[in-house]
Amino acid sequence: MSKVPTMRLDRLLGNLGYGSRKEMHGLAVAGEIVLDGVAVKDAGARIAIGPDLPRRMTVMGRPVDPPPPMIVMLHKPLGVVCSHKEAGQRIYDLLPPRWRVRDPALSSVGRLDKETSGLLLITDDGDYLHRVISPRRHVAKSYLATLDRPLGGDEGAIFASGTMMLEGEDKPLLPAILEPLGERQARLVIEEGRYHQVRRMFAAVGNHVIDLHRERIGGLALPGDLAAGEFRILDRATAESVFTA
Numbered sequence: 001m002s003k004v005p006t007m008r009l010d011r012l013l014g015n016l017g018y019g020s021r022k023e024m025h026g027l028a029v030a031g032e033i034v035l036d037g038v039a040v041k042d043a044g045a046r047i048a049i050g051p052d053l054p055r056r057m058t059v060m061g062r063p064v065d066p067p068p069p070m071i072v073m074l075h076k077p078l079g080v081v082c083s084h085k086e087a088g089q090r091i092y093d094l095l096p097p098r099w100r101v102r103d104p105a106l107s108s109v110g111r112l113d114k115e116t117s118g119l120l121l122i123t124d125d126g127d128y129l130h131r132v133i134s135p136r137r138h139v140a141k142s143y144l145a146t147l148d149r150p151l152g153g154d155e156g157a158i159f160a161s162g163t164m165m166l167e168g169e170d171k172p173l174l175p176a177i178l179e180p181l182g183e184r185q186a187r188l189v190i191e192e193g194r195y196h197q198v199r200r201m202f203a204a205v206g207n208h209v210i211d212l213h214r215e216r217i218g219g220l221a222l223p224g225d226l227a228a229g230e231f232r233i234l235d236r237a238t239a240e241s242v243f244t245a
Contacts (some may be wrong), residue, residue, distance in 0.1 A: 002049050009033065010043040014067050017098030027059065027187030039154075051236070068104055071239040073220075076120040077228035083110040086110045089119065091099040094229055109133060110193050118143075121230075121239075132217070132242055138174075138191045138241060141217045143198050146211035147184045155205050156180070158189070166200050176201070187215075189221030218242035 010024040013033075021043070027033050028043035035047060035057045041137055047057075054063040057086045068158055072095070076082075080089050091108060099106055102124060108127065109121035109132045121153055132139055156178040171192075181189040188198055199209045215222050219241040224231060 006046045008043075009040060009045050009047055012047070012049065012067065013059065013064075015103045016067065017096075017101040018059060019098075032060045038121070046185050048051060052141075060193045061145060063101070066233060067101075068102075069128065070102075070106075070123065071125060071234045071236075072106070072122040072126060072231050073222075073223060073226070074120045074122055074231040075228050076112050076117055078115060079116050080215065082108045082120070083113050086114070091122065095122070095231060098227055110217075112214060113196060116201070116212040116214065117228060118212075119220070120219055120240075121215070121217065122185045128239065133193060135192070137243065140189050140191050140245060141193070141218075142187060142189045142216035142218075144181070144213045144215055145186050145188055145198060145202065145209050147186070147202060148208035148210050149206070150183045151180055151207075152205065155186075155207075158205060159201060166194065166197075166204060169194075173201070174198075216245075217243035 010021040010027070013019070013024045014021055015146075015242070018027075024033075025043040028039075028041055029042070031039040033040045033043070040047075049067050051066070054066055057064040074091060074094065076091060080091055080094065081087075084090065091236050092106070095106075104124045106122050107129060109123060109129050112118065112120055121132065131137060140197075159163050159173075159176040159178045162172060162175040166172075166173065174191050176191070177189040183185055190197060194200075198212060203208050220238070223232075
């Protein structure tokens, strides 16, 4: 049976972004840190760190944030960037401010460009991140695309051929599945994540994507009740459903 790890309370809360050790000592003395219904007055006390901690501990009256590993589902809105280097509003600005200083840091699992909305995963779990984006896993991503021109009818065969080449590249794309949904709308399922891949695929067949939305990663779909800009912390079983499709 594996041993449950422990950590000093002030260090744990500092790593979760709640503040400095001095500030955590102040919260403890004020009775603002409660574990299993009892105020913890000693911020230097060692506590067990397990996935059940948010059910057992509150900080200032709210459940404590999950300790690492944490996996978050975000409904990325349009106009928001995933990169730390790009100008403009970032996905991390949509999350609680303290999460920006968590240790280990949060990172997006792949990226969606500024003008693409939909399902995005964010995590501090490096192993999970690399499993999702690994080419060997062939995790499918499903997109809804609204097009500038009507579909010609031959796009599905071209995308599914496994021989399609994108401009500037020397390796053909893996077969992709196109499902027409209307004259100018389609669902496209791909297993890769090349730069602006969906937009470039349609451009290669003479069309232009005017709206793009990711609805699914593997077996994990974006819930209909999660509005643009909102996020949800996932339990491990839900996060692992990415690999079940």
